[in-house]
Amino acid sequence: MKIIFTRTSMLAALMGAAALLTNAPAMAETSLTIATVNNGDMIRMQGLTSEFTKANPDISVKWVTLEENVLRQRVTTDIATKGGQFDVLTIGTYEVPIWAKKGWLVPLDKLGADYDAGDILPKIKDAVSVDGKLYAAPFYGESSMVMYRTDLFDKAGLKMPESPTWDFVIDAAKKLTDKQAGTFGICLRGKAGWGENMAFLTAMSNSFGARWFDEKWQPQFNTPEWKKTLTTYVDLMKEAGPPGASSNGFNENLALFNSGKCAMWIDATVAASFVTNPKESKVADKVGFALAPNTGLGKNANWLWAWSLAVPAGSQKVEAAEKFIAWATSKDYLKLVASKDGWANVPPGTRTSLYKNEEYLKVAPFAKLTLASIDAADPNKPTVKPVPYVGVQYAAIPEFQGIGTAVGQQFSAALAGSMTVDAALSAAQSATEREMKRAGYIK
The missing domain is CATH 3.40.190.10 (Periplasmic binding protein-like II)
Structure with missing residues (x-):
């Protein structure tokens, strides 16, 4: 039997297809809730979040930004009670080894082939690792x-x-x-x-x-x-x-x-x-x-400190959380900040390559002293007398x-x-x- 396509039948077919598309389920979206501190570098990161969601349209981000003391209390209570309020935590060098040993953090071994964890400053990397495994990715480091x-x-x-x-x-x-x-x-x-x-x-x-x-x-x-x-x-x-x-x-x-x-x-x-x-x-x-x-x-x-991003153990959104952490703590993120606000304003104290970057050194008169201060801090021998x-x-x-x-x-x-x-x-x-x-x- 010969099938004849008339203009009317073609229009009907197209409308039917459009209806199917309209009623089809939207792309599944993962919503991440990120707890962070109200410091300037974190505020800047929030302002750049659209760059991340643009590249990852299946992930949305909700920020909970808190004063330092309040952040520590809220995040500690949540992870200790398995509250599950947050998918990404902003924590420091104090919490990482203690929480990792308790099994409260996900090891960050899937940040991508181009992440280059070996570029992280040794003092900072050691402070957020346990038994050679990274349990938090440093966003910025400081002395x-x-x-x-x-x-x-x-x-x-x-x-x-x-x-x-x-x-x-x-x-x-x-x-x-x-x-x-x-x-x-x-x-x-x-x-x-x-x-x-x-x-x-x-x-x-x-x-x-x-x-x-x-x-x-x-x-x-x-x-x-x-x-x-x-x-x-x-x-x-x-x-x-x-x-x-x-x-x-x-x-x-x-x-x-x-x-x-x-x-x-x-x-x-x-x-x-x-x-x-x-x-x-x-x-x-x-x-x-x-x-x-x-x-x-x-x-x-x-002193020695790094505000770092980590994923609580038991999270149902580990893959999306790791994607965000890899983006926010990468070398490419530093370039993104530099393109928007200049090299002097990139998050400091985490990557060796930053302190070899002539563009950064040219505009950051504090760079060498920052690195010297970080290198001088010794968490294993912090005091004059033994501890x-x-x-x-x-x-x-x-x-x-x-x-x-x-x-x-x-x-x-x-x-x-x-x-x-x-x-x-x-x-x-x-x-x-x-x-x-x-x-x-x-x-």
Whole structure:
């Protein structure tokens, strides 16, 4: 039988096909919920997410952006209780080895053939690996250093050494303080939290010869070294720091420095690109950099950290999560940021190739010092005296989160003037002893 196609029958067939397409199920979409910290580099990553979803139309991304202390609490609670709220976690070098050993993280061994994990800086890679396996991919890495106003130093006839002592920093801070003009000699973290004020104070204490625990896990806050550390910090901030310093963390001090209110700021090396960015900083062309201070005992007050992306074990969206992590922590992501905001603003401290990139070195006067600070930090020998723990600005034991936050609250209160240095140290010693006994480290 001969079949004749008329114009009407062809039209009917096309309409039928269109109806079938309209009623066909849409491409299955995987929705990722990503928990991250409200730091500048993460905010920039969120702004570039459309580049990822454009290349991966079957994946959508929802962001939960939190202040540092809140992020740590929410993410820890979620993974410990198997809450499943998040598909990608932003965690640090403290959590990775502890959580990986508990089986809470997915090993990241499927990031793609071109990911080049061998390019990750050795110190950073070791910090986010267990038994040679990567359990989190570093988004940016950091140590700490001094950022200072070159114009104010010149005006006062001061010259910042490349590796200053605490005595020099204290003397300069006092000379550079002009409270009537609203300029403070130094800005330092005071907000309570194991990763806020205690990150700074633990690194500072290392340079003063202090330690959290002796070799038998006995807390050490009743020692002369901790007394000198905390007294120096409180006295310095009272004389040369801004008002309300006990509420200031990284972001608050960044805002103060960028608005021209701090002559010096000792904090994370990652801040360097923000304080030298004329779009964000009023003093962008007047900033110098130096190593974190020391007291001549062989340790500078510099730490080691990386905010990294990880996948919680038991996740139903591992493949999509790994795709996102591979994108956000790749060499191509650095090129993407450079194409949008310039090489000076790419996330620092993770890849060896970045520190061999002439385009980056040309526009990032802080690059070599950042790398030197990261290389100088030694998590296995963080203190002048021997210790039983790993970690520069923390002790990598599960109990540290709770202990560090409790101690941070005492030290923040000492800064605020609501308790004495001696009372804060005594309370820190008692609280830490109590927790270490409860956990079975000491009797």
